[in-house]
Amino acid sequence: MHDVAKRAGVSAKTVSRVFNDDPHVTEETRRRVKSAIQDLKYVPNMLARTFRQGRPTVIGIAVPDVADPFFAAVAKEIEMAARERDMAIVVTSLGDDPSLERSIIETTLRQQVGALIIAPIAADQSYLSHLQDNLPIVFIDRAPMKLSADYFVEDDFGGGFDATRHLIGHGHRRIAFVADSTDIPTTRLRLEGYRAAHAQEGIETDEAIIALGSRNADAAAQASLDLLGLQNPPTAIFSSNSRFSVGVFPALRSVNRSDIALVSFGDFPMAAVLQPSVSVIDQNPKHVGRVAAERAFARIANPARRYRRKNVLPVQLIERESCRSGQLFPVPLDGPGSLAVVRGGSGEAP
Template sequence: MATMRDVAARAGVSAKTVSRVFNDDPHVLPETRLHVEQIMRDLNYVPNVLATTFRNGRSSAIGVAVPDVVDPFFAAIARAVDDLARSRGVATLLTNLGDEPGRERDILESLLSRRLAGLVVAPISIDHSWLKRWQDSTPLVFVDRAPVGLSADTFTDNDEVGGYQATRHLIEHGHRRIAYVGGDLRLSTELNRLAGYWRAIDEAGIEKDDGLIKAYVDNRASTEDAVTRLLDHPWRPTAVFSSNARCSMMLLHALPADQLAVVGFGDFPMADVVRPALTVIDQDPNEIGRLAAQRVFDRVDHPKRRLRKTNILDVTLIERESCKVAARS
């Protein structure tokens, strides 16, 4: 990545002049400003604002971008990042990515244009190659899902194993017609959990039925539609694997009581007190957030380290009552 000195050399000015142009100093001649700005664009220059921030002794901040700040899983990640950041005297800027992948870049670039100590992001889009130009100036750590088109520090759960464990658990309770209800299959989390579901189905010698797969369930209307279609299926399922906590919470309202066994991926508040209490594949969002924040500060403390690593955390099945609905003949 181009440095300030590279821009200065190409433009035939001093590094101090480049700094003044970037900081919009009014004392720079207009023709000099235009010339230097063009060189910045030509070299795809991104200033190392992190070094400037720490050198000047000013407080900085970690950016945290998640799909839904209200979702208990992502809220726990953000809280864990904030806890560690506070211990380092650093603030946290939290933003909501929402569910429109096309907006992700604008939102992240808005964060990155600030003086961040680093950025922790749970991505929603399927192309992150554009972030390469930021990596030397801002530590980037991905959580929950790996980036696409970018090598970066990543902390994810073992989604495929979790999908397998959930489905296998229902099979061990005697179920042979197990539905899958999940979200956007363009996302690696959903694809991997569905792969685990299919692996368990294959191992058990159960005939595959695509009619039991209901994806892109992300609101009450789509949940009710999925449940109606499943209950009207010629070979009605006796159990459901819900691939994320949001789906699980909506399914609890839509499914007929005590008629289908359920295992959900991801625990959430009140999952253990609803009736029947929900059996879940348990993640540890607090640990993911802590590890992500720690990696940001490791990058700050050791900026010359270049090796980036994907870290996969174990998941655990917590058995409660919802998996114990008996399978029907």
């Protein structure tokens, strides 16, 4: 900054005023300063600026996979909220190896972030406890383990229950569950909701059509094809996350199985315009990102205040065409779980 000031023939304070769009700087002075900046290719040191102003300028975001449609949307909304406050974000992927979480987070924190918003993958976040007095930390999607902190999670159990109950309501009795691992809290709760819906309707859960172990969309696609190859295959699939759904849907189409119903936990790009369009449990990632960002900003503004609250955000079933694949139409009978399946072409239940 002093080099810019010397070249423009002004003080360093005047250079700072130009950067901050101070209206009291004359146009001629502003022109000289901007010309010097361009000539010297000067870029402000944001870290030094943070120390001078005494306020953070960067929010750190750590999620399992920045390419996941849900987490991408969450990060985008946090970025929008940060931009409204003249702040920036730094985003990192944690991957799927829990043993790497701590080192990745510590590397992110070296960027001098003013707050951290994290969707954890490990079973222990106590390594962050010594930072809580000086660093606002907000967890999203998954609750922290061995640490008391603010967190915002979706109603995973309720969403799993609603998705399964909806498919049952369309006459399905063999509903497959395609997921990663029950070591992941969100998956475990969605599976519990799936089981609870079966139990409420008096339907026995068949463990043979609960396919765990997928790590990506390709693996989920193969798991779906394997399920269809069973002697008694499912008539519907509940995909545990949007990342897997991106693989499951084309897998079904590749073997011309439009008769297999599909519900995805999590909306994803193109889901509404595919043929058939995909029914989803909408997690509203924009809302998740916004409330997490607002909590982080509130902690920055009032560092002495401690929230450390559990916040469960509602999810919503968006019914599209995929849960009606094969034109399965339910007819209510007497008693819970009593549904007859009528196959027809009129598009209406008789």
